Amino acid sequence: MTRDELTDIIFSTLSKELLDVGDDFSRDSDLMAFGLDSLTLTQLLLAIEEATGVWVDESTITEQSLGSTTAFAELVHGQIDKS
Amino acid sequence: MAKSTNPSAVALTGADCFLRAFDAEVRRHSDAGHLAQLVLRMGPGFSSDAFKALLRSVARANPIMRAPIRRRAAIGTPQYRLHKARPVDTIPIDVHRRDLRSDTSPPAPFLHRLNATMSARDGLLLAADIVEYSDTSADVALTWLHLLFDGAGSERFVEHLARCCNDPEYDRRIEIGQPVAKQPTTLRERANMASAWHAALIGDEPRTIASPAGPLARVPQQLCYRWTQLEREQTAIIRERSRRIAGVLTPMLFYLAAAIRGHQAVARHRNQLPEKWLVPLPVNLRPKGSAGEIFRSHVALIWFHALPSQAEDFEGLIEVLKQQRITAIKNGHIEAGAAAMDFVRMAPARVFTKLARRDYNGELCSFFFAFTDEFAPQARQLCGAAIESGSHVPSVPPSPGSNVVASLRDDRLTLTQIRQHGALSDEEDEILRAQVLADLLGQ
Numbered sequence: 001m002t003r004d005e006l007t008d009i010i011f012s013t014l015s016k017e018l019l020d021v022g023d024d025f026s027r028d029s030d031l032m033a034f035g036l037d038s039l040t041l042t043q044l045l046l047a048i049e050e051a052t053g054v055w056v057d058e059s060t061i062t063e064q065s066l067g068s069t070t071a072f073a074e075l076v077h078g079q080i081d082k083s
Numbered sequence: 084m085a086k087s088t089n090p091s092a093v094a095l096t097g098a099d100c101f102l103r104a105f106d107a108e109v110r111r112h113s114d115a116g117h118l119a120q121l122v123l124r125m126g127p128g129f130s131s132d133a134f135k136a137l138l139r140s141v142a143r144a145n146p147i148m149r150a151p152i153r154r155r156a157a158i159g160t161p162q163y164r165l166h167k168a169r170p171v172d173t174i175p176i177d178v179h180r181r182d183l184r185s186d187t188s189p190p191a192p193f194l195h196r197l198n199a200t201m202s203a204r205d206g207l208l209l210a211a212d213i214v215e216y217s218d219t220s221a222d223v224a225l226t227w228l229h230l231l232f233d234g235a236g237s238e239r240f241v242e243h244l245a246r247c248c249n250d251p252e253y254d255r256r257i258e259i260g261q262p263v264a265k266q267p268t269t270l271r272e273r274a275n276m277a278s279a280w281h282a283a284l285i286g287d288e289p290r291t292i293a294s295p296a297g298p299l300a301r302v303p304q305q306l307c308y309r310w311t312q313l314e315r316e317q318t319a320i321i322r323e324r325s326r327r328i329a330g331v332l333t334p335m336l337f338y339l340a341a342a343i344r345g346h347q348a349v350a351r352h353r354n355q356l357p358e359k360w361l362v363p364l365p366v367n368l369r370p371k372g373s374a375g376e377i378f379r380s381h382v383a384l385i386w387f388h389a390l391p392s393q394a395e396d397f398e399g400l401i402e403v404l405k406q407q408r409i410t411a412i413k414n415g416h417i418e419a420g421a422a423a424m425d426f427v428r429m430a431p432a433r434v435f436t437k438l439a440r441r442d443y444n445g446e447l448c449s450f451f452f453a454f455t456d457e458f459a460p461q462a463r464q465l466c467g468a469a470i471e472s473g474s475h476v477p478s479v480p481p482s483p484g485s486n487v488v489a490s491l492r493d494d495r496l497t498l499t500q501i502r503q504h505g506a507l508s509d510e511e512d513e514i515l516r517a518q519v520l521a522d523l524l525g526q
Binding site: 041058 | 367417
């Protein structure tokens with residue numbers, strides 16, 4: 001799976017299923033500012049595991065990696081590469 | 084704030100019914116109610132008259148704040164009967180005057196209100212107490228029947244009050260909102276989910292728990308509480324430790340682990356270690372920022388189990404809790420918890436509590452706990468004064484009799500210890516506090 005494909009999956013899961021957001025939510029939006037919390041993050045990790053077979057180690061997630069969908073996808077992609 | 088059409092009746096959510104059941108139990112056994120209280124410590128310049136007028140104007144626009152809760156024709160799901168809302172002027176708003184303000188103990192009127200009853204049947208759901216001090220500062224307590232707001236909802240309500248106060252044209256009406264839990268379609272599916280949640284409550288194998296008060300204490304409720312407010316430097320240390328040990332998005336586990344170890348220190352002092360610790364963690368199902376996030380509770384509970392041996396090491400305990408949390412979410416326990424509460428909405432209140440106390444010989448859990456993070460960050464000023472600090476006081480039934488709540492405001496942590504009189508001695512309360520602080524600060 002490419003990084004762009006992964007970004008699309010994460011963005012779609014967040015905007016359509018997990019967050020209550022409108023058109024102002026983009027791939028560059030700060031996830032925590034748009035309501036991502038511990039529960040929705042874990043649900044997102046479950047969706048990623050379902051799509052990729054990889055469980056992202058929560059301890060590697062930082063505030064910076066939640067700064068945008070793109071940044072988060074980059075972190076996840078790095079873990080998929082290592083697995 | 085978004086508005087919706089105003090129906091004549093609104094059904095209680097499953098979580099509402101769960102809390103209503105505990106109100107019924109506390110009324111029946113302990114001559115009090117299952118209430119929650121929010122305390123605002125206001126700086127100089129606070130106007131009690133402005134606050135009274137503000138609260139009444141918001142209550143006037145929102146009948147749910149004064150609506151009787153009854154079953155339709157005595158059967159079916161209990162409802163807020165909005166068209167029968169009691170008059171606004173009957174909401175108790177009492178003003179008291181004191182010379183001295185304590186940094187650690189609430190004024191007596193707040194405790195009196197917390198240990199009183201409210202009447203859901205008559206729409207008495209909310210009361211306010213204001214204690215004015217000679218320097219024009221004040222403490223304000225909003226006390227409500229716990230099902231009206233959850234903790235997050237009560238903070239959004241304070242923010243709504245602040246917006247209305249700062250802008251007289253701001254629309255007082257608040258959208259009630261719909262339940263957010265996805266409902267399975269069949270009775271069998273709901274029953275299966277309720278069973279799964281029940282299995283999560285039991286854990287891997289049956290073990291006994293022991294709360295500070297012991298099981299089913301049929302005594303008058305006499306709750307008291309005290310605050311410990313930490314300095315900014317101490318709070319910064321705690322937040323850094325929380326981030327490092329528990330992660331960015333799960334600080335609640337850091338505070339929960341400290342609360343478990345605080346109670347373990349008390350149990351050790353009593354020479355009565357339980358076979359395990361069992362603590363529920365409320366999880367809010369409504370996405371932040373969504374419509375209707377103020378009224379009605381949409382929480383589910385995750386059950387955490389910890390053996391005393393696992394609680395010997397603070398960081399090790401957090402790892403145990405982290406794994407349990409992920410497993411619970413993976414296995415759908417949050418949705419199952421919501422379904423379990425919803426499944427028995429039709430049942431009489433006492434059935435709820437009987438079910439809840441059946442598995443542990445009359446005990447509900449080891450103690451209650453909450454971490455509410457940043458307190459009402461959108462509210463800075465209210466009725467002429469700055470909100471200096473804010474904290475939550477969710478009541479705890481006489482059994483288990485102990486509740487630890489942590490919240491943050493302006494980079495200062497407030498720890499609130501709530502206890503039933505006699506459940507913990509003063510010495511034990513101090514042991515609990517000292518252990519919690521030692522773990523939070525890493526000392």
